[in-house]
Amino acid sequence: MKIYKDLSPSPRIIMTPGPVEVDPRVLRAMSYPILGQFDPEFTGLMNESMEMLRDIFETNNQWTYPVDGTSRSGIEAVLTSLIEHGDKVLIPIFGRFGYLLQEIAERCLAEVVTLEKEWGSVFDPEEIIRAIHREKPAIVAIVHGETSTGRLQPLREIGNACRELDILLVVDAVATLSGIPLKVDSWMLDAVIGGTQKCLSIPPGMAPITYNERAERKIQQRKKVERGLLVSGSPVSIGGHKSIQSNYLDLSQLQDYWSPARLNHHTEMTSMLYALREGMRIVLEEGLPARFDRHLEHERALVAGLEAMGLTLFGDSSCKLPVVTCINIPDGIDGESVRSMLLQQFGIEIASSFGPLKGKIWRIGTMGYSCSKRNVLLTLGALEAVLKRHGLSDLGGDGVQAAMDQYAIVN
Amino acid sequence: MKIYKDLSPSPRIIMTPGPVEVDPRVLRAMSYPILGQFDPEFTGLMNESMEMLRDIFETNNQWTYPVDGTSRSGIEAVLTSLIEHGDKVLIPIFGRFGYLLQEIAERCLAEVVTLEKEWGSVFDPEEIIRAIHREKPAIVAIVHGETSTGRLQPLREIGNACRELDILLVVDAVATLSGIPLKVDSWMLDAVIGGTQKCLSIPPGMAPITYNERAERKIQQRKKVERGLLVSGSPVSIGGHKSIQSNYLDLSQLQDYWSPARLNHHTEMTSMLYALREGMRIVLEEGLPARFDRHLEHERALVAGLEAMGLTLFGDSSCKLPVVTCINIPDGIDGESVRSMLLQQFGIEIASSFGPLKGKIWRIGTMGYSCSKRNVLLTLGALEAVLKRHGLSDLGGDGVQAAMDQYAIVN
Structure with missing residues (x-):
């Protein structure tokens, strides 16, 4: 039998745009024994994590919780839950992660309209606002901090314009959450995805998200309940709206799991939740x-x-x-x-x-x-x-x- | 400011069908400082983890690696990567997790045909084989160990029958991997999903999968390369096959990330990979x-x-x-x-x-x-x-x- 050596990673100074070094307090949190997913002690930690995450996103949104996967799982969860087949989605692109938004939106069968900027610059908000008026999309999806080029897109004016026209604004804030200002409510961002392995400095594996009632309304129209959870009857579906094409990343089911009803979905990542909670405590203490x-x-x-x-x-x-x-x-x-x-x-x-x-x-x-x-x-x-x-x-x-x-x- | 207390979970004896208690060696592994995702030391650990996972699945399949999400992310990754719109998928159901396969297959726009057994029993393989001959599905998807009812479905004869008729057999072995025999190659299972928080006893958060060349062929027909990674040109797509509807769970991209090419996709869950590797070391030592x-x-x-x-x-x-x-x-x-x-x-x-x-x-x-x-x-x-x-x-x-x-x- 092949012998696999004891784990002993070399010490590193990690100066990349993520994953970055993790505070020893967070590493230690992951070494605690786990609790069951429906243990009241654990659901208490889940609820506390939602509270802390609201403070960090500067939002009052009820639905503020982590998706169990790396950052792009959160991006896909938001897009796949919001985009219905044929929805027009406007995506201003100024680097790799703008293309990722496009790639995911296309897989959701959106009618994607892109704007492109040379890598190394960002958009004047006015350019985007003109395109919004011209294209009248259902959704605008944009990156806040583009790590591939090291650029920061101003969002406040875009948020205003989208709200006026009743367009949903989705923001990839994976790189910026807790490192630079990100004011979800006052900038009128409807759905925002943060990252863990960047400014939050916890290991990769979760994607904190937040979305408001405007986004929730659209998600709820597409809701289904899993057949294996029904005591009797057939799955709920609300006429006219196609169900969300992913089960794992279906926010209507995820929010039921994070609600007091605790409707069973996946099994929450215990140790990663410990890490997230400890990482957020450190952020709020600072x-x-x-x-x-x-x-x-x-x-x-x-x-x-x-x-x-x-x-x-x-x-x-x-x-x-x-x-x-x-x-x-x-x-x-x-x-x-x-x-x-x-x-x-x-x-x-x-x-x-x-x-x-x-x-x-x-x-x-x-x-x-x-x-x-x-x-x-x-x-x-x-x-x-x-x-x-x-x-x-x-x-x-x-x-x-x-x-x-x-x-x-x-x- | 609200004060959040130090993490201090109460000690528990966890006798559920998962998540279960975690060996302190695994908990300790998660407390090591992280490495960058492309650090050769880390990719070395990724490669070792693939080797160990092959031993545990009793397979020689090259593509044997964890998906970064809880068990159902692995199930969805396999189904969404294999099922094309309109593919006929036969799903024998004998408990909740059979319905989950149905639910996910429907979201992949399969033509789903189900067989149902009263909860508390399983199928005589002959019943399923008759249905296979009658329905001629492209894919059969079935649960090995159904935790909702505590039943174990024999698979060997079903594997034989599927291979003879060139049908892909997908198995949810989340509950059984490393707890009871699961012989991927000798039972001729084409794609299998295991769990971490069950018999492997690592915290929830990863989904080990394995699939053979028959499954890979179908996945490769649907392959795309992310636009943001291309040096020039447009995304590769091979005519006639629709691309996979998820990016996060696209096995054609995941296997590129796990291949020597290491084509960037998500950011591998460092600490969870440490846990998986240590958990597998313990399994192989026993x-x-x-x-x-x-x-x-x-x-x-x-x-x-x-x-x-x-x-x-x-x-x-x-x-x-x-x-x-x-x-x-x-x-x-x-x-x-x-x-x-x-x-x-x-x-x-x-x-x-x-x-x-x-x-x-x-x-x-x-x-x-x-x-x-x-x-x-x-x-x-x-x-x-x-x-x-x-x-x-x-x-x-x-x-x-x-x-x-x-x-x-x-x-």
């Missing part, structure tokens, strides 16, 4: 404003260091996503070789990108627990050394010193 | 034959104890699922009151059931780490005391002593 400030502070130091080293940043600086910094790979440098040396020799992970940006940029995340002075300084120092080892000895100044200046570290 | 024997041994003791107490078992004993024991709730007893007293006063959880069996039976699981002498003896003693407190003082003999006799415990 406080959202302080947390947003922390993310800005370390971004500033990182950028100061990179620029002092003579590196240039990718994309339009007026819409830079604070939690992801994209760097143009200098001419003649093999980006993957640099990443590999950083990982193998220094235990530091940074990211590459996708599609048209593959091989052209590096991406450094400053998210959640990974977003710290220690990590920024160590990463800058290591990157500088690795670039020198790759023949770039005359890039510019001293990146670490520039970041220390930014932090106002004095002797 | 060895499948010894593990199956252990499940039978504790079932025998539990049944001896229950019968000595004068309780009767639900359902046809010739097809009893060894890992779930269903008990008829005695006349005049409020089943939920008994369950609640067991949980609140003794910290022991047993289950009720669904649909037509709601309020009629209790279900006791003996699965994985929960399947132990200690748990069986403590559960019998507590149940006896609780029934007495509910007025049933003259049920029969002494359940704990009968179980101790079965274990041949002498003074």
Whole structure:
């Protein structure tokens, strides 16, 4: 029999746009023994998690809970529950994750209309508002923080316009939740998906979502009850509306599971829920404003260091996503070789990108627990050394010193 | 600000058909710091997990990996990836989870044909084989261990018949994987879904699956590549076959992610993968034959104890699922009151059931780490005391002593 060794992962500084390092408090929470899914102690933890998540999304939406899957399961749950065959869906795209919205909407048999921006920029809200008036979609779906390009899309005006025209606005906030401001209610976002393995800093595996009564109305029209749960009779279906094409990601059933009725659906991910709850406690203890400030502070130091080293940043600086910094790979440098040396020799992970940006940029995340002075300084120092080892000895100044200046570290 | 208390779940003996108790080794594995999803150390752990899972499914199938969601996400991934609009799918149903297969297949727009058996029994394979010849379905989908009724469906003859007629056989083995024999290759099962929170005894959150080249062929005909990952050109699609209606549960994309190409899809659930790997190490160290024997041994003791107490078992004993024991709730007893007293006063959880069996039976699981002498003896003693407190003082003999006799415990 083959022997599989004891688990013993090497220590890492993870400076990617996710997954990022996890607070030891969260890791410890996952090591507690599990409770049954209908144990009142466990359903109590589920209810508390909904409360905390409302605070983090800055919403009063009743339906604010995690979907049991990674971030894209939450995106698909929202889209597949809202989009009926033939619904017109407008998707403004400015990077990879906009295409993911398109891909999922197409699989829901939406009539998809896209707007596209060159990777590295975002939309002027007015452009989107004009398209909304022209296309009159049922749904607009858009990314808030696009990690593939490191850009941040302003949403407030788009929310206003959608509400006026009674259009549902769906927002992928996977990269931004708890790292930069995201005001679900005051921006009038109808359904929003957050991420766990990014600014929330818990391991990948859940997708926190929230949606308001406008979204719920559409979902409820398509509701079904599972046959195997009926005491008698046949499944409920409300005439005229097609049922949701997924069972696992059917929000009408998920919200029944998260309601006081606790109608059985999947088996809630116990240990991941422990992690989510602990991660959210940490966020609320820090406080959202302080947390947003922390993310800005370390971004500033990182950028100061990179620029002092003579590196240039990718994309339009007026819409830079604070939690992801994209760097143009200098001419003649093999980006993957640099990443590999950083990982193998220094235990530091940074990211590459996708599609048209593959091989052209590096991406450094400053998210959640990974977003710290220690990590920024160590990463800058290591990157500088690795670039020198790759023949770039005359890039510019001293990146670490520039970041220390930014932090106002004095002797 | 509301204060949320430190996590501190009460200790529980979990004797339900899942989720069940988790080995402390698995809990500890989840508390290790995470690795990035493309860190070679992590992809190495992913590859090892595929190897181990092949041993546990008793298969040589290349595509043997977990889907990132709870068990039903794996069921839906297999069905939605295999079923094209209008495919005829034959589903023999003998409990709740058969209806779940029907529900999901209908959402995939299959032409569903069902066979039904009274809850508490299973099918004679010949009945199913006759239906296969009559209906000539493209796919047969069936449950192996039906936890809602505690029954076990024989599969070998059905596998033979499907192979002869070139029909794909999909099996829900969520309840049976690593608890009772499940021979994927020798029984000629084409696609099989296992569970984690049952006999494997890791927390809910992943769905191990395996499928062979016959299933892969059908999946590959429907393959698409995500637009946001393309360097240039448009998404690949192979003429004539409709693309899979889910992105998150699209096995053609998932297998690319699990292949050496590691084509980006979701972000693998790091901590859950640590748990799965450790749980599988424990299974392989014990060895499948010894593990199956252990499940039978504790079932025998539990049944001896229950019968000595004068309780009767639900359902046809010739097809009893060894890992779930269903008990008829005695006349005049409020089943939920008994369950609640067991949980609140003794910290022991047993289950009720669904649909037509709601309020009629209790279900006791003996699965994985929960399947132990200690748990069986403590559960019998507590149940006896609780029934007495509910007025049933003259049920029969002494359940704990009968179980101790079965274990041949002498003074």
